[in-house]
Amino acid sequence: MKKYANPARFNRLATKLIPWLAWPAGLCISLGIFLGLFNSPPDYQQGETVRIMYIHVPSAWMALFIYTTMSIACASGLVWKHPLAHISARAAAPIGACFTFLCLLTGSLWGKPMWGAWWVWDARLTSVLILFFLYLGFIALHHAFDDPARGERSAAVLAIVGIINVPIIKFSVDWWNTLHQPASVLKLSGPEIHSTMLYPLLIMATGFMLYFSVILILRMRTLMLERRIRIMRINNIYQTATTEKN
Amino acid sequence: MTRKRRRFYFLISCMITLCIAAALVLTAIEDKITFFYSPTDLVLKKNMPRAQQIRIGGLVKRDSWKKPFNGLTHKFIITDLQYDILVSFKGIIPDIFREGQGVVVLGRLTENGVFQASEVLAKHDERYMPPEVADALKQSGKWEGNKVKQ
Numbered sequence: 001m002k003k004y005a006n007p008a009r010f011n012r013l014a015t016k017l018i019p020w021l022a023w024p025a026g027l028c029i030s031l032g033i034f035l036g037l038f039n040s041p042p043d044y045q046q047g048e049t050v051r052i053m054y055i056h057v058p059s060a061w062m063a064l065f066i067y068t069t070m071s072i073a074c075a076s077g078l079v080w081k082h083p084l085a086h087i088s089a090r091a092a093a094p095i096g097a098c099f100t101f102l103c104l105l106t107g108s109l110w111g112k113p114m115w116g117a118w119w120v121w122d123a124r125l126t127s128v129l130i131l132f133f134l135y136l137g138f139i140a141l142h143h144a145f146d147d148p149a150r151g152e153r154s155a156a157v158l159a160i161v162g163i164i165n166v167p168i169i170k171f172s173v174d175w176w177n178t179l180h181q182p183a184s185v186l187k188l189s190g191p192e193i194h195s196t197m198l199y200p201l202l203i204m205a206t207g208f209m210l211y212f213s214v215i216l217i218l219r220m221r222t223l224m225l226e227r228r229i230r231i232m233r234i235n236n237i238y239q240t241a242t243t244e245k246n
Numbered sequence: 247m248t249r250k251r252r253r254f255y256f257l258i259s260c261m262i263t264l265c266i267a268a269a270l271v272l273t274a275i276e277d278k279i280t281f282f283y284s285p286t287d288l289v290l291k292k293n294m295p296r297a298q299q300i301r302i303g304g305l306v307k308r309d310s311w312k313k314p315f316n317g318l319t320h321k322f323i324i325t326d327l328q329y330d331i332l333v334s335f336k337g338i339i340p341d342i343f344r345e346g347q348g349v350v351v352l353g354r355l356t357e358n359g360v361f362q363a364s365e366v367l368a369k370h371d372e373r374y375m376p377p378e379v380a381d382a383l384k385q386s387g388k389w390e391g392n393k394v395k396q
Contacts, residue, residue, distance in 0.1 A: 043376070050374060164264055177283070
């Protein structure tokens with residue numbers, strides 16, 4: 001693992017990996033959309049509105065997954081000072097924020113016809129909204145300091161503290177009375193969702209996961225280049241300053 | 247002890263403190279977090295807020311829903327299979343509202359024991375299946391009220 005924490009080695013590996021991730025991602029998402037929209041049955045209660053689930057549920061899983069990986073990356077960045085840890089967390093944050101937003105948006109569109117409300121302040125919805133604000137806060141903190149290293153550390157502390165929200169989101173529907181229904185797929189007694197609906201959902205989730213890996217690698221490469229440009233610029237200014245002096 | 251190790255233990259102890267703090271806070275404000283009370287809570291709990299509006303959740307009792315002939319006032323009974331609450335609601339109800347369905351209503355209990363609702367939300371359960379499967383379950387007798395027999 002430590003071997004790949006080296007930026008140059010990471011770059012070489014990333015170039016090789018991208019096509020192997022990007023093509024399956026496109027394939028899974030198009031197949032998932034086709035199955036979800038055209039080749040899966042309507043629900044006995046929700047009718048066609050159930051199709052929103054094929055976007056909503058994978059987005060929610062990604063929102064939680066990305067936040068968890070981000071926190072772990074930040075923790076290892078603070079403790080072991082891995083050179084890529086903070087960069088990967090910074091690269092992941094906007095992707096996670098987008099998935100959280102997608103989850104909130106599709107949930108709202110589903111909520112109006114099914115529940116009768118765009119939004120309610122129950123434990124599940126509120127905790128996911130907090131997750132969205134945690135992502136935004138993380139991104140904002142990164143930009144709040146002139147010295148990127150200080151921004152990195154403050155944002156990392158926020159990400160680590162915010163991890164407490166992840167189990168709260170997951171178990172909110174079991175701990176408290178909520179309007180949001182309990183888990184259908186990830187539960188101990190097995191999925192409560194018919195296989196004809198489960199397969200498109202899992203294919204979509206795989207597609208989202210692959211898509212996330214592609215965007216993460218691309219963003220990490222860009223951020224590393226950005227850092228190198230910054231260092232080169234600083235060196236440049238320093239050199240011109242010293243030559244002028246002589 | 248190396249500096250890395252010391253930082254690691256510091257992080258772990260911070261996380262443990264954070265978890266305890268969060269658990270204490272969430273237990274303390276449990277009543278505020280809950281989205282709705284059950285009819286049993288409304289009947290048995292002494293400190294239920296009477297002045298402000300509250301939410302009650304439960305199943306719509308079978309054969310209790312009186313659809314309005316004229317006007318828009320719906321009357322139905324919400325039950326948690328222990329206590330029943332008669333609800334009166336004037337307005338448009340959600341699409342998936344039906345008898346046996348989980349619902350959450352917002353309103354307050356009037357003096358004559360009727361719960362005057364100003365908002366009705368349908369609560370969806372965690373089961374997803376095609377209509378044919380639901381029919382087959384009903385025919386084979388594995389369908390019980392709002393739950394599938396395990």
